[in-house]
Amino acid sequence: MEPESPEMMALLLKLIPALSGRNSQYLKRSGINSLQTLDAMFIWTEPNSMRQRLMLTIKADINDVSIQQRIKVEFIVKWKECPDCTREARQNTWSAIVQLRQKRDDSRKGLLLLELAIARNALVRRHILSVQTKKNGFDFYFPTLDKARHFTQYLSKVAPMRIKTTQSLVSEDRKNNTANIKHTLSCEMVPLCRDDLVIVAKQAKGAGKLTGQLCLVLKVSSAVRLITTSPSRELDVAAQCTDLYSDTYWRGGESSFRLFLSSRRMVRFVVLDVELCDDERDRRKNSGDGSEHLYQGAQSGLSKYALADVEVARESDFGVNDETFMCVTHLGHLLSPGDVVLGYDLKSTVLSSEAEWSVENETSSNYILPDCVLVKKVKGGQDQSLGGVTDSVETQPKHKKGKAKSSGSKKRDRRLKKEEQKQQKMEAAAARMGLDTDKDVYLDEEDFDGDGNALSGTAQKEKENFEREVEMDEDLALDLAMVEAELAEQSFAVDDDDDESLKQETAI
Numbered sequence: 001m002e003p004e005s006p007e008m009m010a011l012l013l014k015l016i017p018a019l020s021g022r023n024s025q026y027l028k029r030s031g032i033n034s035l036q037t038l039d040a041m042f043i044w045t046e047p048n049s050m051r052q053r054l055m056l057t058i059k060a061d062i063n064d065v066s067i068q069q070r071i072k073v074e075f076i077v078k079w080k081e082c083p084d085c086t087r088e089a090r091q092n093t094w095s096a097i098v099q100l101r102q103k104r105d106d107s108r109k110g111l112l113l114l115e116l117a118i119a120r121n122a123l124v125r126r127h128i129l130s131v132q133t134k135k136n137g138f139d140f141y142f143p144t145l146d147k148a149r150h151f152t153q154y155l156s157k158v159a160p161m162r163i164k165t166t167q168s169l170v171s172e173d174r175k176n177n178t179a180n181i182k183h184t185l186s187c188e189m190v191p192l193c194r195d196d197l198v199i200v201a202k203q204a205k206g207a208g209k210l211t212g213q214l215c216l217v218l219k220v221s222s223a224v225r226l227i228t229t230s231p232s233r234e235l236d237v238a239a240q241c242t243d244l245y246s247d248t249y250w251r252g253g254e255s256s257f258r259l260f261l262s263s264r265r266m267v268r269f270v271v272l273d274v275e276l277c278d279d280e281r282d283r284r285k286n287s288g289d290g291s292e293h294l295y296q297g298a299q300s301g302l303s304k305y306a307l308a309d310v311e312v313a314r315e316s317d318f319g320v321n322d323e324t325f326m327c328v329t330h331l332g333h334l335l336s337p338g339d340v341v342l343g344y345d346l347k348s349t350v351l352s353s354e355a356e357w358s359v360e361n362e363t364s365s366n367y368i369l370p371d372c373v374l375v376k377k378v379k380g381g382q383d384q385s386l387g388g389v390t391d392s393v394e395t396q397p398k399h400k401k402g403k404a405k406s407s408g409s410k411k412r413d414r415r416l417k418k419e420e421q422k423q424q425k426m427e428a429a430a431a432r433m434g435l436d437t438d439k440d441v442y443l444d445e446e447d448f449d450g451d452g453n454a455l456s457g458t459a460q461k462e463k464e465n466f467e468r469e470v471e472m473d474e475d476l477a478l479d480l481a482m483v484e485a486e487l488a489e490q491s492f493a494v495d496d497d498d499d500e501s502l503k504q505e506t507a508i
Helices: 006-014 024-029 083-089 109-119 145-158 246-252 353-361 407-432 457-472 474-487 496-504
Strands: 032-043 051-062 065-076 096-101 130-133 137-142 161-173 178-189 197-200 213-220 224-228 241-244 257-261 267-276 308-314 325-329 340-345 372-377
Touching: 006 032, 006 051, 024 032, 096 145, 109 145, 137 145, 145 161, 145 178, 161 246, 213 372, 257 353, 308 340, 308 372, 325 372
Parallel strands: 096 178
Antiparallel strands: 032 051, 051 065, 096 137, 130 137, 161 178, 197 213, 197 257, 213 224, 224 241, 267 308, 267 340, 308 325, 340 372
C-alpha cells in the first residue's frame, strides 16, 4: 500500500479496537453509548521512522452528553511475511509425513476418488507442504504432527484404512532438553474398490451371513458395503448386505477377503426380461396411467434396490447365438427390458489358478456360483461407462534411425530426457492434486523406465476414464459428492496465536 493512501487509512482504522467493535462491551460498561469517527487525516512523519500517525476527530455520547475530541493515534510498522511466503520458506522443514497407500496393481480407483475429493477441496490441502508420488499412493508432507493427524482423520471418514504412527529421532540437545523428531503416519487403505468381486472365506470373521460366498462391493466409504451375488428370494435386500470395517478386514487377514475379479473384467449385457420377486412385487408402485415406473430418486417413492429375476444376453452375442442367462439381482428397481447393464460373465471367463482354488476351497458347500453377476446400469448405453483401462499399450510412432551415437551421448540424451519428463510429471501430479505448481513436488525414480521414458500413460488414461465414469455413473458421482461433503464438514485447526498475530501485525 502507498503511504498516506485511502487503502492505508482504511486498514489502520480497522486495527483500532474501539472503532472496530471488538471492545463494545467495555465501552458500554464505561458509559459510552455510541462512538463515531467524524474525521481522519495523516500526520506527516519521517519515512524511515517506521511510524504511522493519524489525527482522528471522535464524537462520543456519554450519559446523554455528546463530547467531541481530537486524538492522535500512532502505529508502529513491523514487517512480517505473508502466510504463503512463510510456508514457501519452510517447505523443506517438514515434521510429519503421511504415507497413503492402496496396494493393488490392477486399479487406482480408490486413490483417484480421494484425488478428486482433495483437488476440489482447498481446505483439505491447506497445510500440505509438498506431495510425492509413489507406486501405490502418495506421500504428503506437513509442518506439524497435529495437521497431519487432522488430514488422516478426514481421510479415514471417506475410505477404510488403518493408521500407524512411528517416529524417528533426527537430533537432540540434551542441555536444553529439546529434540528434532520426524513423524511418519502410514495410512494403508483396504485394497477393495467399488464394483469388485470378493470371495469371503468360510473362516472370515465379521462378515455375518456372507461367509463362504462370492460378494459384490456395493459401496466404499468409511466401511465397505458387501452384498451377496446369489441373493435369496425370501429375504430383503438389506438383510443380504453387510458392512466390512477396516479393523475387521485387517484382523481377519487379506486371505479372508480375497479379490476375485476387478471392474476391468466387466462386460456389457442387454436386459431381455425383468420380473420382480414375490416379496418385492407388492412394493412396486404404479404411475398415474397404470404403467410401472423405475427408481428415479427419493421422490419416486421406491427403494433403490429390489430383488428381481432378470434374463440377459451378452451384447456381443446378438446376431451370433441365442445364449441367454438367468440371474437374481438387486437391481430390480433400476432395470427394464432393453437396458444395457455391466456385469461379470462367470460362465465364459477364464479364471486364474488362485481364483479357481478360492472357489473350490473357500466357499460354502451349499453355495452355487452364478453364471453372471449384474453390477450397474449403463446410463445412455454409451461405451464410455466401462471405466476400465485396456491392457494394450498405445503404439508410439516409430522414428527413423539416425546416425549412430556414442555411449556417452546416449547417456546424456537419456539423462536430459529423463529430467524433462520428470519436470512434466511433477507439474501433472501437482495439478492433479490441486496444489500450486510452484511448490516442490517430488517424484521417484520408479515412475520412469531404464531409458527415461515416463510410465504415466496408463495412469493418465485411467484417470480420464475414471472422470468419464463419474460423469456417466450417478451412484459414483453421489459417492464423490458425499466424500467432498465429509471433507468440508469440518475445518482444520489453526493455532489461535498465529491468527491473532496475523490480524494485528498486518504486512504494510
